[in-house]
Amino acid sequence: MAIExxxxxxDYAPSLEGTSHIQLKKKYDLxxxxxxxxxxxGKYFAxxxxxxxxVLAEVAHANKADVDLAVKAAxxxxxxxxxKMAPSERAKYIYRIARLMQERAREFAVIESLxxxxxxxxxxxxDVPLACNHFFYYxxxxxxxxxxxxxxxVESLGVAGQIIPWxxxxxxxxxxxxxxxxxxNTVVLKPAETTSLTALKLAEIIEESGLxxxxxxxxxxxxxTGAAIVNHHDVNKIAFTGSTAVGKIxxxxxxxxxxxxxxxxxxxxANIIFDDAPIDQAVxxxxxxxxxxQGHVCCAGSRLFVQENIADKVIRKLxxxxxSLYVGNPLDKNTDIGAINSKEQLETINKYIQIGKNxxxxxxxxxxxxxxxxxxxxxxxxxxxAQSNVIxxxxxxxxxxxxxxxxxxxxxxQKANNSPYGLAAGVWTDKGSRIFNLTTKLRAGVIWANxxxxxxxxxxxxxxxxxxxxxxxxxxxxxxxxxxx
Amino acid sequence: xxxISFLNVPxxxxxxxxxxxxxxxxxxxxxxxxxxxxxxxxxxxxxIDLTTLEGKDTPGKVRQMCYKAQHLHDLHPGLPTVAAFCxxxxxxxxxxxxxxxxNVKIASVSTAFPSGQAxxxxxxxxxxxxxxxxxxxxxxxxxxxxxxxxxxxxxxxEIAAIKExxxxxxxxxxxxxxELATLDNVxxxxxxxIYAGADFIKTSTGKIQPAATMQVTYTMLMAIRDYFDETGxxxxxxxxxxxxxxxxxxxxxxxxxxxxGDPWLNNEWFRFGASSLANDVLMQILKTETGVxxxxxxxxxx
Numbered sequence: 001m002a003i004e005x006x007x008x009x010x011d012y013a014p015s016l017e018g019t020s021h022i023q024l025k026k027k028y029d030l031x032x033x034x035x036x037x038x039x040x041x042g043k044y045f046a047x048x049x050x051x052x053x054x055v056l057a058e059v060a061h062a063n064k065a066d067v068d069l070a071v072k073a074a075x076x077x078x079x080x081x082x083x084k085m086a087p088s089e090r091a092k093y094i095y096r097i098a099r100l101m102q103e104r105a106r107e108f109a110v111i112e113s114l115x116x117x118x119x120x121x122x123x124x125x126x127d128v129p130l131a132c133n134h135f136f137y138y139x140x141x142x143x144x145x146x147x148x149x150x151x152x153x154v155e156s157l158g159v160a161g162q163i164i165p166w167x168x169x170x171x172x173x174x175x176x177x178x179x180x181x182x183x184x185n186t187v188v189l190k191p192a193e194t195t196s197l198t199a200l201k202l203a204e205i206i207e208e209s210g211l212x213x214x215x216x217x218x219x220x221x222x223x224x225t226g227a228a229i230v231n232h233h234d235v236n237k238i239a240f241t242g243s244t245a246v247g248k249i250x251x252x253x254x255x256x257x258x259x260x261x262x263x264x265x266x267x268x269x270a271n272i273i274f275d276d277a278p279i280d281q282a283v284x285x286x287x288x289x290x291x292x293x294q295g296h297v298c299c300a301g302s303r304l305f306v307q308e309n310i311a312d313k314v315i316r317k318l319x320x321x322x323x324s325l326y327v328g329n330p331l332d333k334n335t336d337i338g339a340i341n342s343k344e345q346l347e348t349i350n351k352y353i354q355i356g357k358n359x360x361x362x363x364x365x366x367x368x369x370x371x372x373x374x375x376x377x378x379x380x381x382x383x384x385x386a387q388s389n390v391i392x393x394x395x396x397x398x399x400x401x402x403x404x405x406x407x408x409x410x411x412x413x414q415k416a417n418n419s420p421y422g423l424a425a426g427v428w429t430d431k432g433s434r435i436f437n438l439t440t441k442l443r444a445g446v447i448w449a450n451x452x453x454x455x456x457x458x459x460x461x462x463x464x465x466x467x468x469x470x471x472x473x474x475x476x477x478x479x480x481x482x483x484x485x
Numbered sequence: 486x487x488x489i490s491f492l493n494v495p496x497x498x499x500x501x502x503x504x505x506x507x508x509x510x511x512x513x514x515x516x517x518x519x520x521x522x523x524x525x526x527x528x529x530x531x532x533i534d535l536t537t538l539e540g541k542d543t544p545g546k547v548r549q550m551c552y553k554a555q556h557l558h559d560l561h562p563g564l565p566t567v568a569a570f571c572x573x574x575x576x577x578x579x580x581x582x583x584x585x586x587x588n589v590k591i592a593s594v595s596t597a598f599p600s601g602q603a604x605x606x607x608x609x610x611x612x613x614x615x616x617x618x619x620x621x622x623x624x625x626x627x628x629x630x631x632x633x634x635x636x637x638x639x640x641x642x643e644i645a646a647i648k649e650x651x652x653x654x655x656x657x658x659x660x661x662x663x664e665l666a667t668l669d670n671v672x673x674x675x676x677x678x679i680y681a682g683a684d685f686i687k688t689s690t691g692k693i694q695p696a697a698t699m700q701v702t703y704t705m706l707m708a709i710r711d712y713f714d715e716t717g718x719x720x721x722x723x724x725x726x727x728x729x730x731x732x733x734x735x736x737x738x739x740x741x742x743x744x745x746g747d748p749w750l751n752n753e754w755f756r757f758g759a760s761s762l763a764n765d766v767l768m769q770i771l772k773t774e775t776g777v778x779x780x781x782x783x784x785x786x787x
Contacts, residue, residue, distance in 0.1 A: 015516035281504025
């Protein structure tokens with residue numbers, strides 16, 4: 001028998017990552033001084049799965065008194081143990097944390113996808129391995145600080161208060177904790193209220209690793225918890241990743257104090273495609289630039305600039321590529337775009353989409369089956385956009401791309417820099433000389449050439465202008481946690 | 486009809502190898518399960534060009550393989566046949582006789598396969614001989630030497646001439662990508678072949694390594710996509726050589742689906758040139774149905 005010219009379509013059957021191997025407690029207390037302690041606030045809040053709105057666990061809401069306990073524990077651990085320990089011994093603990101995380105990578109990936117809505121493909125292949133690699137990388141620096149800063153005396157700062165966002169929960173925890181520990185500081189870390197679970201799982205691993213009590217403390221909660229950390233008199237350093245609005249509040253709050261700070265804030269990064277670019281790979285770069293992690297990426301390439309003579313072709317190809325993206329259950333291995341992190345964020349994104357339409361921009365969304373329950377947003381592009389449109393100026397933090405065209409190099413440099421932000425940029429061209437010309441003129445902390453959204457522990461990351469200051473990752477990432485003399 | 490000329494071939498876009506590798510890796514993360522897997526595996530079987538291209542081929546061997554082409558695994562009813570059986574021109578008449586009552590097409594290599602190092606007249610005669618003997622499809626090779634020395638015009642005209650000699654037979658143009666070295670060259674050769682009239686573009690002869698890597702197939706599929714968007718004309722694709730496992734075959738189908746779409750997912754527009762792939766697919770089909778792997782001794786080798 002022959003199947004002649006099969007005309008039915010071929011679809012991918014659901015391929016769900018299992019969840020039976022993960023362990024989640026019903027209720028999580030605060031991790032202070034090496035122990036799990038009930039919050040003095042007495043309050044707990046629910047952490048939900050944004051893909052189906054089901055409650056995953058109850059998480060403690062730390063108040064001022066809880067934060068005070070955590071800072072005291074961190075101070076005690078700093079004075080008595082951590083600052084006195086031989087750097088090579090510190091390295092062993094950091095290395096051990098990395099190994100333990102690696103061993104439980106699958107559990108971390110699944111919990112990250114459940115709690116944050118991100119696809120299992122990304123949490124499995126990007127978030128968790130990168131988080132492990134940050135610990136591995138900074139473990140290596142712990143006993144080599146004198147080589148990182150030659151001819152300088154290197155001292156740790158003390159207690160670092162760290163506040164991280166919900167877009168890369170575990171990865172941001174790793175970015176913050178690893179360099180702080182390597183340089184001899186102790187930590188009070190607050191994860192975002194919608195994504196506390198992997199930080200709490202990390203606390204379990206820290207417990208298992210035998211890290212001395214109080215070196216890392218995890219306090220969960222909302223903005224008031226973060227404020228309590230920022231305003232605590234005995235914190236030496238604030239490391240914050242999040243919105244520019246909150247970044248400004250923090251900077252005001254610590255003005256006039258001795259506290260050091262690094263802020264990694266928002267962005268509205270330009271992704272620039274020249275007419276000699278490898279066009280199909282550039283289209284893929286546009287997709288990775290804006291739809292990676294549902295667009296919840298501070299350095300997302302959310303402003304696309306295409307040279308006018310290839311704009312039609314690029315947009316046609318981009319739409320075709322968008323049509324082949326799968327939006328849906330984050331735990332399905334074939335899902336390309338998962339759930340929006342929270343209801344609030346979905347409302348924000350939808351508000352901007354409406355603004356875009358009102359501004360007269362032309363919208364395109366591929367037809368895709370969006371689950372009825374949970375928070376989802378179809379990948380969206382706007383063409384016919386002007387620099388003066390709100391959607392081209394403000395950070396949307398979702399899968400929404402604005403497309404503008406340009407004619408000359410000078411024009412695109414001017415437009416790309418014409419933003420209060422300056423976190424990242426992408427340049428797509430076959431000409432090496434043009435890449436170097438742009439990298440020297442674009443005011444952005446990270447510039448990718450013929451690729452986008454590439455991260456590595458050895459490479460520093462951080463912004464210009466209102467995208468913040470200080471660098472995380474690489475040799476530069478050590479600077480924010482040391483006092484040099 | 487527009488006069489065919491090399492001048493009509495548009496400039497080819499540059500290809501970034503690193504970007505292609507990354508894109509291909511992403512296709513390979515697609516997880517094909519359950520009914521999708523079964524449907525995919527059966528499609529693969531039905532897309533195979535069963536092939537024997539050896540100096541030692543005999544009428545006896547060809548007859549045996551013709552039977553296999555129609556009866557892949559009779560112990561398991563309901564399986565499709567392969568798409569075509571591919572031989573040297575001298576064996577076409579024998580295959581034609583054996584396959585006259587089946588849907589299996591007869592493909593013949595030609596143009597001094599595999600090297601293509603022969604005068605144009607010889608190549609035309611070679612092609613006409615195969616067509617006259619009853620070949621439904623002609624698998625020609627391009628002149629790689631001419632291509633690499635920049636004589637694109639020559640390559641284009643040669644393909645156009647062979648296409649004319651094919652008459653009603655469909656023409657597959659083998660680029661022999663293993664000798665073209667770069668993806669930029671693969672793309673350029675694809676564009677030349679397509680604009681010169683290829684019904685199919687094909688990666689390799691199977692005699693040179695590397696053959697049908699996913700990077701190469703991806704690059705060629707993008708050329709087909711662009712041509713379709715430009716003209717509305719479909720061109721087929723045949724990766725050949727090096728695809729011997731079901732998993733790799735399914736990942737190729739994933740690429741076809743996501744780049745070209747469902748209309749290409751049948752043997753009219755997509756083929757696998759492979760000799761050992763069929764048995765691996767059969768083994769996977771039976772494993773999927775029974776839950777256990779059978780010994781390879783249960784699958785016939787002709």
